[in-house]
Amino acid sequence: MNFAQIETELEALADEPFDSATFIYRFLEIYNAPKATLTKLKQGSGNHAVEAGDVLWKNKLFYRSTTGSLPDVADAMLADPLVKKHNPRFLLVTDGADVYCRDLKTDQTIDPRFTRLNEHFMFFLPLANIERYEAPTENPADIKATGRVAKLYDAILEANADWIERDYTHDLNQFMTRLLFCFFAEDTSIFEKNVFTSTLMNRTQEDGSDTATVLDLVFESMNTKVESRSHLPDYAKQFPYVNGGLFRDKTQVPKFSKRARRLLKECGELNWSDINPDIFGSMIQAVAQPGLREDMGMHYTSVPNIMKVLQPLFLLSLEEEFETAKDSEPKLKKLLQRIYSLRVFDPACGSGNFLIIAYKELRKLEMRVFERQKAIAKQWSLPMTEVALTQFYGIELTDFATETAKLSLWIAEYQMNEMFKATFGKAPPALPLRESGNIVHGNAAFVDWTQVCPLTEDRETYIVGNPPYLGRADQTKEQKADMAKIFAPLGVSYKNLDYVACWYVKAAHYCKSGRAQCALVTTNSICQGEQVALLWPIIYKNELEIGFAHQPFKWRNSAAKNAAVTCVIVGIRSISKTNKVLYSDAYHRRVSNISPYLVEGEDLFVTKRRAPISFEKDMTFGSMANDGGNLLLSPSEKDEIVARYPEATKFFKRLYGSQEFSKGTERWCLWIEDHDVEAAEEIPPIRTRIEAVRAARSDSDRESTAELAAVPYRFAEVRHKESDAIIVPKNTSERRFYITAGFIEAGSVISDLAFAVYDADPYIFSIISSRLHYVWGASVGGRFKMDPRYSNTLVYNTFPIPKLSDEQKASLEDLAVEVLGARETHPGKTISWLYDPDNMPSNLRNAHKSLDDALETIYIGRPFADDVERLQHLFKLYGAAMKKDTTKTKSKGAA
DNA sequence: TATCCGACATGCA
DNA sequence: TGCATGTCGGATA
Numbered sequence: 001m002n003f004a005q006i007e008t009e010l011e012a013l014a015d016e017p018f019d020s021a022t023f024i025y026r027f028l029e030i031y032n033a034p035k036a037t038l039t040k041l042k043q044g045s046g047n048h049a050v051e052a053g054d055v056l057w058k059n060k061l062f063y064r065s066t067t068g069s070l071p072d073v074a075d076a077m078l079a080d081p082l083v084k085k086h087n088p089r090f091l092l093v094t095d096g097a098d099v100y101c102r103d104l105k106t107d108q109t110i111d112p113r114f115t116r117l118n119e120h121f122m123f124f125l126p127l128a129n130i131e132r133y134e135a136p137t138e139n140p141a142d143i144k145a146t147g148r149v150a151k152l153y154d155a156i157l158e159a160n161a162d163w164i165e166r167d168y169t170h171d172l173n174q175f176m177t178r179l180l181f182c183f184f185a186e187d188t189s190i191f192e193k194n195v196f197t198s199t200l201m202n203r204t205q206e207d208g209s210d211t212a213t214v215l216d217l218v219f220e221s222m223n224t225k226v227e228s229r230s231h232l233p234d235y236a237k238q239f240p241y242v243n244g245g246l247f248r249d250k251t252q253v254p255k256f257s258k259r260a261r262r263l264l265k266e267c268g269e270l271n272w273s274d275i276n277p278d279i280f281g282s283m284i285q286a287v288a289q290p291g292l293r294e295d296m297g298m299h300y301t302s303v304p305n306i307m308k309v310l311q312p313l314f315l316l317s318l319e320e321e322f323e324t325a326k327d328s329e330p331k332l333k334k335l336l337q338r339i340y341s342l343r344v345f346d347p348a349c350g351s352g353n354f355l356i357i358a359y360k361e362l363r364k365l366e367m368r369v370f371e372r373q374k375a376i377a378k379q380w381s382l383p384m385t386e387v388a389l390t391q392f393y394g395i396e397l398t399d400f401a402t403e404t405a406k407l408s409l410w411i412a413e414y415q416m417n418e419m420f421k422a423t424f425g426k427a428p429p430a431l432p433l434r435e436s437g438n439i440v441h442g443n444a445a446f447v448d449w450t451q452v453c454p455l456t457e458d459r460e461t462y463i464v465g466n467p468p469y470l471g472r473a474d475q476t477k478e479q480k481a482d483m484a485k486i487f488a489p490l491g492v493s494y495k496n497l498d499y500v501a502c503w504y505v506k507a508a509h510y511c512k513s514g515r516a517q518c519a520l521v522t523t524n525s526i527c528q529g530e531q532v533a534l535l536w537p538i539i540y541k542n543e544l545e546i547g548f549a550h551q552p553f554k555w556r557n558s559a560a561k562n563a564a565v566t567c568v569i570v571g572i573r574s575i576s577k578t579n580k581v582l583y584s585d586a587y588h589r590r591v592s593n594i595s596p597y598l599v600e601g602e603d604l605f606v607t608k609r610r611a612p613i614s615f616e617k618d619m620t621f622g623s624m625a626n627d628g629g630n631l632l633l634s635p636s637e638k639d640e641i642v643a644r645y646p647e648a649t650k651f652f653k654r655l656y657g658s659q660e661f662s663k664g665t666e667r668w669c670l671w672i673e674d675h676d677v678e679a680a681e682e683i684p685p686i687r688t689r690i691e692a693v694r695a696a697r698s699d700s701d702r703e704s705t706a707e708l709a710a711v712p713y714r715f716a717e718v719r720h721k722e723s724d725a726i727i728v729p730k731n732t733s734e735r736r737f738y739i740t741a742g743f744i745e746a747g748s749v750i751s752d753l754a755f756a757v758y759d760a761d762p763y764i765f766s767i768i769s770s771r772l773h774y775v776w777g778a779s780v781g782g783r784f785k786m787d788p789r790y791s792n793t794l795v796y797n798t799f800p801i802p803k804l805s806d807e808q809k810a811s812l813e814d815l816a817v818e819v820l821g822a823r824e825t826h827p828g829k830t831i832s833w834l835y836d837p838d839n840m841p842s843n844l845r846n847a848h849k850s851l852d853d854a855l856e857t858i859y860i861g862r863p864f865a866d867d868v869e870r871l872q873h874l875f876k877l878y879g880a881a882m883k884k885d886t887t888k889t890k891s892k893g894a895a
Numbered sequence: 896t897a898t899c900c901g902a903c904a905t906g907c908a
Numbered sequence: 909t910g911c912a913t914g915t916c917g918g919a920t921a
Contacts, residue, residue: 299915471914473905495907496912523915530912555915563915608912610908621911626903658900702904716903717910731900752911753901782912787899791912832899 006030006128007590011118018096018114020065024055031127033057048086060127062088070100070111078102089126112587119587128323141274146283148267149180153287155260159208163254171251173288173400177407178219179267180284181246184411187272188418190430191240197268199235208256211264216253223247244410244433277415278303281351281401281408288400300350301466302557305521306357308569309464312548312581313519314342315361322365322372329377332369339366340386342460345453345516347444347503348467349394352405355437356412358464362387363416367423384428385420389413392437393453395444406436445482445502455514463507463518469565470499471525493534498526501535504572511572512542519571524552527568527598529782529794533607536596539572540603546594547573551584552786566785568598597779600868604875606780608793613881614801615767617760619728619792622657624752626705626716628696630689631670638668645683651676656744657753658729662832669749671720672713680713720749721758726765728755728796734787736835738848739777741768743820755792763804766812769819771852772859773799775870800877808858815851822847 009030013023025038040046041055049056055063062083066073070093077083077091083104091102099117102109103126110120153176157163163172185191199218204211214235221229221236222243229237256264282300307315318339325331344358366387374380389409396402414430421427440452444467453461470479472495479499486502487494494501500522507518526535527549550569556562569583582591582600595601612618625631632655633641641648654660655669670689672680681687694712697705708716727744730753743765750756757764767773777795778788790796804812822844823834833839856863856870864870 469915471905471912471916472907473913474915493908498913525913564917565915610910624903624911629902657902662900700904702906705904719910729900733899735898751901752903784900784914785916789912793911836898 007118007121010121014115014117018094020053020096023065023094024061024063024092028057028061028127031124033060033127048082050082056082056086056088058086058088060088061090061092062086063092065094065096067095070095070098074100074102078104090124116587119589122588141271142276142280142283145267145270145272145275145280146287148263148270149176149284150287152179152260152263152267155257155263156254159257159260160254168252169288170399172254173403174249174251175253176288176400177403178246179264180272180404181242181407181410183268183270184272184275184414185242186268188414190414192238194268195238197265199238200268201265203235204261206261207258208261211256211261212253219247219253220250223250240431242431242433245436246407246410246433275411277356277408277411278353281356281404282353284404285351285398285401289398299466299563300557301353301521303353303357305466305557305567305569306354308550308583309354309519309521309571310358310361312583313464313517313571314460314462318362318365322368325369326372327376329373332373336366336369336386338460339369340388340391341458343391343393343453343462345393345449345461345463346465347395347449347452347463347506348465349396349401349405349439350466351396351401352392352394352408352437352439354464354466355392355394355405356408358462359387359389359392359409359412360416362391363420367420370424382424382426385417388434389437390435394437394439395442395447395449395452396439397441397443399441402439402441405439409437409439443482445479445486445499445506449506449510450513455510455516457515459515461514461516463510463516464520465503466521467500467503469523469525471523472496472498475499490538492538497531497534498523501526501531504535504570505538508539508542508544508572511544511574517547517571517573519548519569521567521569524566524568524783527552527570527596529780529789529791530608532596532605536603536605539596543575544572545575545603546580546596546598547571547576547578548581548583549594549598551582551598552783553585554786564785566783570598599779599871601871602875604879606794606798606878608791609797610793612797612799613878613885614799615757615764615796617757617764619755619757619796620719621717621792622730622750622752622754622756623715623719624717625669626697626708627693627712630692630696631715633668633670635666635668641683641685645685647679648683648686651680651683651686654748655751656727656748657751658731659753660751661727661729661742661744661754662740662830664830669715669751670713671715671749674714677713715749717752719756721756722746723759725750726757726760726768728757728768728790730754730790731784732788732790733836734778735837737771737774737837737840738769738835739774739790740831740835741765742831755790755796761809761813762816763809763812766816766819766851767799767801767855768796769816769848769851770855771848771867772855772864772870772874775867776874779871798878800874800881802858802877804858811854812851815847815854818847819844819851 013026013030025042028038037046041057046057047055048058053065055061062077064073064077073093074091089103089105091104093100094114097114098111099114100111101123110123112120182196186194186196200211200214203214217232217236218239221232221239222241225241279300321335325335339362344355346354349355363385366385370383392409394405396405410433417427417430438452482502483494483499486505503520507520510516511518525531548571552566552568555565555567579590580594581588582594591600593600593602595603596605638652651670651672652668653671655667659665660667670686681690690712694709697709697712700706705716723746725744726741727750728739728741732739744750776799777790780798781791781795782789825843826834826841834841834844853863860873864873
């Protein structure tokens with residue numbers, strides 16, 4: 001079976017007129033329901049439903065077509081005793097216009113339009129016996145263990161204060177991973193039950209003085225083959241030969257204090273068999289980095305997010321191959337070869353989450369192949385797994401995490417062997433440990449990746465991971481140097497790029513030379529705003545394309561404090577005819593191409609520019625106070641001063657940022673001209689505020705801010721003009737349909753949280769208020785979290801407008817008046833309320849619609865069909881304008 | 896808890 | 909000088 005095929009057929013079915021009699025059978029056929037089953041369902045013998053027209057396929061699906069309210073009907077079906085009896089996985093209700101479907105196992109619901117059913121084709125995959133991935137629940141054992149290990153680590157450090165200055169951290173880290181392994185081993189069948197902790201407790205003094213000696217001998221024993229142990233004491237001999245590199249190097253064992261020994265005992269008493277290496281490694285990683293302790297594991301990638309990378313990158317493809325190979329021994333054998341030759345490389349692997357999950361998935365698939373072989377082969381004997389940890393490669397910056405990654409891979413291997421044993425009754429011996437993954441300790445932005453994971457044409461290689469994101473302002477000197485090393489030779493402007501761009505560029509070079517593909521979880525900022533034009537030309541130069549992408553989603557994991565960041569996933573591969581899929585939380589669909597803004601469209605991007613290509617007036621940044629809050633006042637604060645000092649009135653102006661405009665809140669600022677300073681300072685409360693500004697600015701580490709302390713009576717950046725202005729809030733909401741511009745009367749100050757077009761013609765307001773402009777801004781501009789963020793250089797200056805006649809301007813102006821008029825018919829309502837899609841009044845909607853229709857007719861002679869067409873046309877015009885611009889000025893244009 | 900928007904250091908062009 | 913950006917935060921309903 002082929003996923004693209006399912007989607008295509010589903011799309012065809014959704015496009016046809018709905019036929020309640022045949023729909024469900026066609027639907028099930030697409031999901032490969034066995035022919036015999038379908039026949040039985042149609043005949044009624046396999047259909048357990050009672051009501052006419054219903055279909056109830058045991059354990060799978062309960063279907064009803066109706067004309068009633070879909071959720072209500074679904075609730076009624078759910079209450080039907082038949083559900084309990086026949087346990088369907090899905091409830092599916094439709095009236096031919098909408099669909100309502102609930103997965104009773106995961107309790108997820110979708111309710112798409114009937115015609116968009118294909119966008120949810122993965123939702124129904126369990127019908128074809130393919131499970132969607134479900135997030136594991138939080139594991140209390142991991143949390144508890146992490147806490148205890150952290151305490152033990154601290155106690156050991158305390159007893160070995162000299163270790164840090166002597167740079168024994170590697171020894172300490174390796175020692176800790178050995179301990180963790182032993183704890184795990186004695187709670188599973190790798191060691192004899194509790195042998196490690198009990199030996200230590202029985203053989204050592206309570207004060208900890210000889211703990212190190214005993215541990216040293218025990219570790220040596222684990223690195224010595226049984227036949228060569230004559231020099232070791234009996235208690236050490238009872239441990240099996242472990243090796244696998246974990247005990248190979250002789251490293252120093254730290255001294256133990258009484259407290260450290262007691263904590264060792266407490267760690268040993270935990271039940272380590274419950275540890276889940278998927279996440280535990282990430283949590284334990286924080287142990288060795290006290291700075292990270294407080295947000296322990298905050299940055300680990302959750303398993304669902306890892307699957308968002310692995311599934312589209314290669315797991316789905318393996319799954320498809322399995323489905324087609326199901327009944328063919330040679331094909332199954334070929335699939336196994338593919339599994340065994342595949343490599344996964346995480347150049348920012350941390351404690352190895354991605355690698356561990358990938359390993360487990362490959363093992364699970366291998367087991368399914370074995371089961372299948374067993375079922376169809378005439379003769380079959382159980383093979384052992386050939387998925388090797390050495391197929392997994394990683395680079396990690398911190399030593400402790402590097403060691404943890406290797407350990408976690410071993411634990412994962414053991415757990416998978418146990419699962420194998422449960423299914424097939426046999427498993428490879430746990431010991432001695434085989435080689436673990438190829439995890440290298442180093443700076444991935446600096447080291448040569450081909451040294452870690454050599455380039456090869458013969459093996460599929462998948463680069464995955466969640467590398468560190470750091471905006472320009474937060475990069476350290478070293479990180480800037482890393483950036484320079486990678487980007488400077490390319491001769492491009494790069495300093496405004498996020499640090500994570502290093503990984504994309506290195507991955508691009510790797511993918512170009514080898515048979516590799518890459519998908520990374522990164523901050524959304526590299527697919528938005530100014531960074532797009534900086535990064536993506538470099539990628540495209542390597543004859544690569546975006547094969548799949550996941551649109552922005554909020555970062556989530558089970559750590560207490562989630563990172564406040566919005567992420568995307570971008571899959572990069574050599575140019576190919578294979579399907580491209582665009583994912584979002586709500587749907588995923590095949591598209592013709594994925595643009596670097598992660599929307600359907602061509603590989604185009606805009607470069608920020610100083611002057612507008614079309615608008616006839618400049619838009620400027622508002623005035624930034626940078627005052628520690630002292631130049632800004634609430635109405636009551638202002639009134640209090642004016643009441644006592646009426647002469648102060650002239651020093652106040654209304655201030656408008658995004659919120660003051662959108663929500664109508666009143667705010668004032670001190671606005672003192674140079675020649676008025678002395679007069680202003682004679683008013684004590686004003687003088688106090690000015691002094692506070694001076695103090696705040698002097699305190700700043702930033703030189704230019706400190707210099708501004710010399711003029712504390714005025715805003716740091718003064719852009720104000722004494723004229724009427726169009727105000728455009730900097731922040732808007734992704735839920736709105738329009739950018740909410742407005743007019744501000746002369747005499748008010750527009751803050752840096754909004755943009756201003758001073759002395760503007762009203763038709764400019766019309767264009768800014770159009771759907772076209774919103775669509776442009778939402779895709780080309782930056783973002784604040786998920787919400788579009790307006791900008792003059794990126795959005796306004798790049799927006800293409802056809803040449804307008806005076807008549808056209810006049811008619812646009814009339815339509816602007818209509819919009820403003822519609823707003824005024826709702827007195828007391830804020831802009832924010834009026835433009836909330838849940839509230840937006842119909843007259844305002846209509847006024848905007850008329851404006852859109854008129855403007856779009858100027859563009860193409862008719863309104864656009866949808867936003868995709870809007871964007872495509874704008875990009876076309878932009879491209880043409882830039883071409884003209886290049887020939888005229890020979891300056892840099894866009895691609 | 897979803898929604899919407901503030902403030903300013905930073906540093907590039 | 910002008911302005912994008914934030915492994916950003918916080919108030920509000």
